[in-house]
Structures are given as structure tokens and as C-alpha cells.
Amino acid sequence: MSTTGPVAALPAGTGRPVLGLIAVIALVIAGLTALDRFLAKVENEEVQGSAQRSYETGRRLLGQGLAAKALDPLRQAHALERDNSGYTLDLIGALIALGKTGEADTLMDDILAARPNDGEANLVAARLMLKEDKLDDAEAYYHRAVYGSWPADSEAHQRAARLELIKLLVDENARQQLQGELIVLESEADGDMKLQKQLAHLFLVADAPARAAAVYRELTDRNPADSEAWAGLGEAELEEGQYRAAQSAFLRASNNRPDSALQPRLQLLTQLTELDPTPRRLTSMEKYNRSLRILGLAKSDFEAQLASKPGMANPDVVQLLKEASDELAKDPPRGATNEMAEHELDLAERIWKARLAMFGASTSTEEEPLRLCMEKLLQGSPAA
């Protein structure tokens, strides 16, 4: 290849006003540059304005739950301003809502490739993964969102992202991971009563009633008139098997805000406090009597279950029930001992375990006192 090519230099002596020509060319370049810049500016303004209008329309429709109608304006906004990640993320949000995960995936890949640490992008990616039932990926993206960068008010955004992750963990019943997230959240919740209330409730869901109770206590200490917090504390104490404390908390809640919804809980606790054989303050006789009542309830419950599904009784079960009947048929002793009470409770536990093995846990409200008592006994929880 020739570097000089076939073009010769300016012919000498042509008499052309070279300087004039150069000046004209310079003017043409300057004029074209000015024209281009003006047109580009006009275009940018028009395109951005149009994108903004489309985006606002899409957002409004999306806010009204009309994701299908929001899709076109959001697409338009995205097409006009591809660099605007806000437009893209809202478009992805609409696509997720409509189940168009394939297209959302493609857009998401692009945006994550460009901004891998963006908190908002990772949060939307987590939602997308959730929609696609990729729970492990969703969890990973939630973590990236929590620890990713947010342009403004990062604490609030990170907390919101963590709460979404917590919701996922609640739904998945992943209690251990949930407790981990809640402990981190607890350190951020100082002074935020709304968040603390939410947190305490979540501790309950995460099967951490002691932590829930601690948070509720903090809330009730700060605002003794907060009936919701008292009710929550009642639930936490109930979960812990602290029936007296729970009853007291529910009563405080009920006093602060007479609420018919609390009555069933109070009734349940009345039953439980009358049935619970574990308090230390009980005399041996009282403990024995409660043991017999529990044994009677366990036996009746098992017999009712067996009656509903005939043919399931086997010789061991029959023997167990006969043993219970014999115990219940005995004359009341003059002096009862702890050992006697423990014997009855042991028999009740064996019946309850056999019942659970054959029929599973009961969900009926009527059987709730028995169930709670048996669970407490089986866990070997300390006396109240």
C-alpha cells in the first residue's frame, strides 16, 4: 500500500488563494460545529424531556398497579435514555410484575455488568431472582443490595433491602439465617420504635421469643401505654412458656386499649395457668392434680383422634390408653408427691408422642392449651 497514494501535492503556481481557501474551510468547520452542537443540544433536551414524560406516565401507571399499561411508556423512556438506570430498573420492575422475566433478565445483565455494586440494581435483581424462584440467587443479590452503594440516604435503603431479605427468609422459614439478619438489624434499630416493633415481631417469627420479649420490654419501658407492645410481649412470654407473665402483659394491653381481639388470648392464658404443672409455687398435691388433668386431656384427645380414623389403634396404643385409664380411675391419694405427679406427666407425654406420631400436631383452638402445655413439658422448660 502506498502511503502517499495517487494524490499529488497542490500544483505549484496555480495562483489559487490558498489562504482564502483555508479560511473558508475553517469557517465551514466552525459553522458546522456550531450547527451540530446546537442540533445535538436540541435533540438532547427533547429526548430527555420525552423520556421523562414517558417515565412519569409509566411510574404513575405502575403505582396504580397497572403494570401492563406502564410497560410501553417505561420502554419508551428506557429506549430514549438508556444510560438512566432509574428508567431501566423501573422497566425491569414492570417486567417482573408481568412475569416477563426473560426480557428482564437481559436488561438486568446489562445493568449489573455496568454497575455491579449498585444497591438498587442488586435489589431489583434479587426481586427478579425471587420471581424466577431462584432463592439462593435472590438471597445473594439481597446481600449485595444491603452492602452495595446507594446514591443517597443509603442507611434507609440498606435497611429496606434487609427487611425485604428478612421477608424472604420468613417466607422460606429459614429461621437461623433470619435470626442472623435480625441481630444485625437490631443494632440499627436503636430509637426507631416502629422498626423495633417490627423487629420484635420478626424475632417471634424466627423462633427467638427471648429476644422478642427483650425488645418488647424495651418498648413498654419507653412507652407503658403502648398496648401493641404489651400484646407483643404477651405473645413472646407465651412462646417462652411464661404464662403468668404473658397473662400480665396481655392484661396491660387490654387495660390500655380494650380490645376484643385480646380476649381469646386471655382466656387461653387463664386455661394455661390453671393447667400448667411446672410452677414452683405449686404444692405437690396441686401439681399432682394438674398432672392428672393433663393426662386425662391427652387420653381424651388421643381417643378422639383414634375414633375419627378407626383401625389405627395397635396393641401398644391400646395398652398405653389402658394404663392411662387405670391411673385416672385410681382413688385420689391423701398425700401426693412430686414423683407421683411426674409419673402421670410421663404417661401423658408418652400418649402425646404416640398421638403426634400417628396424627401429627393439632391446630384446633380447643386443644391449644393441651398442646402448649405438652410442648412446654417436652422441651423441659424451667418452671415459671
Add this chain to the structure above:
Amino acid sequence: MLILLSLLIGVIVGLTTVAFLLLTGRLAVRMYPPDSAAWRRVLVPTLGSLFSGYLLYRYFPNARGSGIPQAKFALFIRDGYISIRTVLGKFLCCSISLASGIALGREGPSVQIGAGIASVIGRRFGLSPKNVKALVPVGCAAALAAAFNTPIAAVLFSLEEILGDFDAPVLGSIVLSSATSWMILHLILGDEPLFHAPAYKLVNPLEFGFYALLGVAGGLGSVCFVKLLLSLRLWFRKLPKSTVWFQPAIGGLAVGLMGWFIPEVLGVGYDYVDRVLGGDFPVKTVALLGPLKIIATPICYSSGNAGGIFGPSLFIGAMIGGSVGGVAHSLFPALTANPGAYALVGMGAAFAGIVRTPMTSVIMIFEMTRDYTIIVPLMIANMISFVISRVLQPEPIYEALALQEGVHLPTSESRREVGSVRVGDIMDRNAQPIPPDADMEKAKSFLDDANVGSWPVGVAHFVSGVVSVQQVDSADHVLLVRDLIAGQDTYPHAHSDHQVSYVLDRMRGEGIDALPVVSRADVHELQGVVTLARILASYGITGRRSPALKGKDFE
């Protein structure tokens, strides 16, 4: 000088092309405000094409059409001459017609504008017609680089389609102007590809079958498009001359009526192509849009509107690809990629089939989308489409259009064929050189018998020089041939892979009519002799034949 001119052309063409693109876009927005009434879609293209058609007829007759054939006319027929009036006319008329929604593209006109600017600059700098001609492809490349945002494809297009020669001596200038123009585009409009295609990949090797099928569909679609365009153009040309000024309005009205029902037919439709590439489209609509555009664009073009066919080719390809991909994906979702991937490949296939530049097409799609992963399917589909198009429509579209105008442009293929005659194909492998110890009388006798003006000197397959009749005639009779070549450190020669055009240039420069063909590894190793008579004979021209030379041994 050439470097400076190439830079200058790159800058001015880049700025002009950007202005053209922006102006067309902004005007179009004003012609069709958001949520405008349907009647606009009929009225605006009709009036726009009527107005631009009148301007073309009355003031700018050379600005009609796409711009590619016109640039080639200038290059091959008019010594690179394109007037400033044509440049201005093309800019103005295309801005009007394209903004009004005519189903034509803006890239072809940009190429003519770029070529025109290069031509004007060359003439203003007082260059000779030959040198002005050399600048035309430089301007074309600069324009295409800015119009499509594809600097490499622009270089390839200038070489493959405009010049028809990948070894063109102005290659360096073409690259320079293309890069400069592209930089101007980026300075003003930023780094945005023309189309935004997600990163697609081959899902399963079986997909190659679907891509091959797409190549077939693209090829057939291309042939339909080209044949319809050529036959319609011929029909319009037969209409009375007095109707020429309003013929473009027929195209405007036709596309307007289509646009009344389906607005996507209007304009070049890149927005919709973008959506299709993203995989967001109903297959039925896409399947309808392809054929509609195949009809709309030929009508607009043939009726005499100013605008190109590059953009519509890409649109048609995307719709064909989207249709094939949509069907394939619905039948075999696990084996096939998103239909958007097929739309991407379809663009290349249609471009290769219609414009007949398969190399440019592959690189262009790659540059437009910056997606490398799809390149192998793209090459497969492109080549199939190209072959089908060449078989079913042997005459390439631009050459056929020129032919309708009565202009016989050299096709890139024919240029390659002419250029591909090599010395090795026609040289006489048995020819013997004149021995160095021969005297002048014997040498004279040999040259006379052979009817040549010069001949190599040497022994068997060793050549040491070349003697001419003039040297022999003017030499002292006592001398031997070796004395004549004693001072020759170098001697004219050719290699077997040289093109005959090079040999002819060499013969003219040296004033001889026979050259030794020597090895590239050893310049003294004689492989044969090529003579002017043999070159002429290879083109079927007989006359100065020298049968005695063939295989003649020197005694």
C-alpha cells in the same frame, strides 16, 4: 498532503453527516408530534415527497435516488466530479423526504454527500481529476462511518462496493478519514451504538440449522426486494417525462396509506428494529412488517424520492429474522436463543443479499451492536443469503440501477475478475532466454523471429538481464549479449502472482514488451516469460502474435 486532505475530509464529512442525521431526526419529530392524528401519516409523506420531488426535478436532478450509484458514477465516469449543488440538494431534499416518513434510509445519501464534499475539496485544492477521483471513496468511507457509527465497516464498504478492490492504494486515506469522521460523531453525540442488542449467544449447535434457514429466507427476501425495486423503477421510467416532478408523491402516498394502518412502516424504522432486537415484539406484527417494507421501500425509491436502501435493508432483515426466530423459538424454546438474536443475524443476511457486500455486512452488524458472540451464525446466514441473491438476481442492485440509467458501471465482481488474471496464468513456461554468449546477429535474428522488442538473457532457468531491440541495433557487432547487460544491476521482471495490469504498467514504464517471470525467492530463477501479445491474447485480442516464440529454443 493526502494525510491532511483525508483528515480534513473526515472532519467536514463527519460534521456534515452528524448535522444531516440530527436535522432529519428533529424534523421528523416535528412532523409527527406524539399522539398525532392518523391523517398526518398520509398527508405528511405525500406532501413531503411532493415538495422534495419538485426540488429534485427543478433544482437538483443529480440528488435523486440512493447516493451509492451516484457516487460510483462520479468515481468511474465523471473523474470524481460531484457538484456542490448536488451535495446541497442531497442534504436538503433528503432531510425533507426522510423527515416526512418516506420509507428510505439516510446512509446512502450520506455517502453521496460525503463523496461530494471530498470531490469539492479536491477540486478547490486544485487537484487533477485523477486525484479528485481518488478522494471519492475517502469521502464515502467518512460519511458511512458517521452515519452508521461503524468505522471499520465503512472502510470495508468503500473497498468492497465503491472501489471493488481491497488492495486499493488509497486504503490508508480511507481508514484515516473514516476514523476521523467517527471521532467527530463521538465528540458530538457520544458513544452510543446505532442499535442496542442484548448479548446473545448460541444456545445449541443445532441452532446453526435455523440460522442457515434464516440465510435462505434473507436471501429470498432480498431477491424479492431487488426485483420489485428494479421492475418498479423501470415502470416509473416509462412514464411521461412531464410526470417526473410529482412521481415521488406516488411513493409518499403509498407509504402514507400503509402508515395509516401500520405506523411502523413509515421512516427508516430504527426504533422498531431496536425493539425487535431486544426481543420485544409480537411475531405476527414482525412477520407483517417485513413484507410491507419490501413493498414500501421499492415504491418510494422507484418513484424518484431521495433516500437510501441501507436502512430499509436492515429493517427488512430484522423483521425476517424476528419472524424466523419467533417461530423457531416457539417450536423449540430449549434449543434456540431469543428471537432478537435472529433479528440481529437477519439484518446482516438481508444487507448481504441486497447490497451484496457480505464482508461489510458481517463487520457492520458487529460494529452496530458490539456483539461478537453472534458472529459465526451471522457469517453463515450472510453467505447463504449472498449466494442465493447472486444466483437468483445476478446483476447487483446498484449496477442494475445504473444500467437502467444507461450507465455501465463496472461491478465489484467484474473488477475483481479483471484484476484476478495473474501472470502465472498466461506466461510461457517453456520460453528460453537468449544466451549471454550470443552475438548481436543471433540476438537480432531471435527478436525478429519472435516479433518482440525485448527478451530475457540467461541460461536455461537462470536469468541475468533483459535486452531490447534498440540495444541490439545500436550495439557494436563484435560485442556479445552479455556485454549489453554487463551494467545491469537490476532488470525489469514480474512475478507469477502479479496481476497483468501491473505487468502492463511495468512494460509501459520500461518501454519493453516482454518480461522475465522470476521467483520471489530468487530473482534470477526464470519461471517463464510474459509478453504483451500473450496478455492481449488472454483477453481474446489477437494480432501481434509470435507463435515462433512458444517453446522456441535458442540455437
